[in-house]
Amino acid sequence: MYGDNDMNHDSTPDAVGGVATTTSRTIGVLAIVAMTWVLVSGLFLTPADINQGDAVRIMYVHVPTAWIAYLAFIVTGAASLAWLLKKSPSLAFDRVAGASAEVGVLFMAMTLISGSLWGRLTWGTFWVWDPRLTTTAFLFVTYIGYLAVRGLGGSPQQRAQRSAVIASLAVLEIPLVHFSVVLWRSLHQSASVLRPDGDVKMDGLMLFTLFSGVLAFTFTFLWLVIHRQRMLLMRDVVGEKGLEAAIRERRRDHGGVVA
Amino acid sequence: MKSQSTLRIARVVAGKDLQIEFRSHVVINRIVPFAALVMVMFAFALDDDLLLARVAGGLVWLATLFSLFIIVQRSFAIETADGALDALRVAGVNPAGIFLGKALALVVQLFLLEITLIGAAIVLYRVHVEPSSAVLLVTCMFCATLGLAFVGTIFGGLAAGMRGRETLLPLLMLPAIAPVLIGATKATEAAFNTSGMVTSEGWPWVGLLAVFAAVFGVGGLSAFSSLIEE
């Protein structure tokens, strides 16, 4: 009943409208345009760095995805806290929290992958116990736990309650983890936070491309969250309808009495 | 007065949990031996006396963490088995009191566990604890244990009654208690005078542990009611 309701192919005659709206379409177009520009500029138009060479090109995808990954986490945390405090039955905040987490986990994975590829080129290793990298890895695992909790709830209200609490705990624990790791690493000689982009001299075009990258990925994030939280709403509606239909059937089978 | 009744409830709940343990001896008979066995396994895996002495601090707390999940799950399994937690909640018992009580019971059991593990480290890994370091060590244990107990009670309460909680609980808890592992390891190494640490260097790490315990203590007290409600 709460299984994959997407496989139910009964169409409703009054389901004419789609998922997109003018707003989401505009954002989508902006995202595509900006992404294309970043792709072209990052790979071909911008100059190579004096120190790193062409490896610096990874920066144009790595830095924006990192930024979005943290933004998504903040959105999930804020929406979850808002849901906990608001106490109205509306699940809108919960859906935004869930959608933002789904997208955030993806962006975080991309951040870790592109980051380790960049590190391989600049530092020679795929991984260093740098506070930012380590905290990002922890954030990633925390997200996965959050999504796992969302995946096993019962009613939408229960799911919202549980995941909101988990997200709020995450808002507490991530700064603590970061602080601890910073302290931990400060004991070792490389006390400076290692950044592949630490010693990059950025000229005008590089800066502009980086900024466009942040913009492009932000638009992409917005489009994805808007669409995915609409998807969550529809999934909940379909699930409810399925429940009501099952109860009605049960009543019919038992002559008006729910066994 | 609200605060008086909270403490009273806490005492009653803690007393109940500890009595259950006292009658069944699960922690003493099964979990503590498991943890001691883990310490032995570390020796097999690492196979180097100098190395073992150096990392002894970390190993003690790793073994504690591995046992923590089992202890927490058991602490809430005894509640959900008879629906006792729901009964308490429905009866209007102050959730903060329940939180404090269960955390307190966890503190006692964890403390016993840690003493055993530190003893194991002294015997198996040949670390020494000078009398002057004992204060540091005990304070570290106390602050770390408080933090672990608070986190364990929060997540344990949340996971209680959820399907698949055995596999979910470690995944949820480990990121949260990483700071305790970092801080407790460093402070314990300072108390053992291993890894080039001097006893006085341990105190800032105890500070981290205290902050951690405070954050999750306050968090748990305020949030426990919404955690256990359905």
Next chain:
Amino acid sequence: MSDAGFIVLSYAVTGGSILVLVIVTIRRGRLLSRQVADQDKPWI
């Protein structure tokens, strides 16, 4: 793998994952929207 290989891989992984998620979202969205009446969709 050469420098260029790493760089292309980063862009491919990033762009590719986003593309896959966008396509999956659009398709699932279309499937679901056929099952949900317009009155239940707050954005219409």
